[in-house]
Amino acid sequence: MxxxxxxxxxxxxxxxxxxxxxxxxxxxxxxxxxxxxxxxxxxxxxxxxxxxxxxxxxxxxxxTKEELVDAVFCDRMQAYADAVTAAMDDPDPWKGFVGYIEAACAMQAADNGFADVLTMTFPTAKALERLRNEAYEGMLGLIDRAKATGRLREDFDPSDLVLIHMANAGVVNATSGAAPDAWRRVVALLIQSLEAPARGTLPAPPGHEPLYKAMLRAGQATTSTPTPGKNN
CATH class of the missing domain: 1.10.10.60 (Homeodomain-like)
Incomplete structure (x- = not known):
């Protein structure tokens, strides 16, 4: 009918x-x-x-797997964007910056899937990527505020936050079953290395475009699942 x-x-x-x-x-x-x-x-x-x-x-x-990732992780990406907003609202810019890193890394530690999501990009996951971009814009302001206090080293680059998430994701995925709190020590070590005065110079940052390509490649590798035929 x-x-x-x-x-x-x-x-x-x-x-x-x-x-x-x-x-x-x-x-x-x-x-x-x-x-x-x-x-x-x-x-x-x-x-x-x-x-x-x-x-x-x-x-x-x-x-597609990207559509499933979009549906599953949109609420977590919203919480991630909210963590950036909360950090911007902190009257102490350095405390807000550190609080954001700790909150984001804790979210990764609580969910192996989200640990991966923060290190990848999924162009067709529109809602997820919109929230990621919203959070990124907030992070730029967060970095500027922390630098203005003199507490964050001047050569810190926005791409360094992505590298922190990648490093934390690796620790979380490797240790979550046997040493679930190991990430806390790694994050504390990273935060201490970010505080001014810098102990030495850093190599050049990878830059936004190469890092985006790396995240895109990782996302494509993870979601390249063949769709079954009609008879499956």
């Missing part, structure tokens, strides 16, 4: 829509669990198993 048909079987469309929405929410909940535990290298098949749905159902709801 066509949509809107007055015949008696028309109401059956509503339960189908409800089932589809339930499957979608089940998949998102399962992906939160799987990605938090295993990181973004976890397969779509493992998410489908956790959700108790077939792989074909998984790909009907989320045709």
């Amino acid at each position: 066509t949509p809107g048909s007055p015949h008696s079987d028309a109401p059956s469309a509503q339960p189908l829509r409800s089932d589809a929405e339930r499957n979608r929410e089940r998949i998102i909940a399962a992906a939160r669990t799987v990605f938090a535990r295993d990181g973004l290298n976890a397969s779509m098949a493992s998410v489908a198993r956790e959700a108790g749905v077939g792989i074909a159902t998984m790909f009907r709801r989320f045709p």
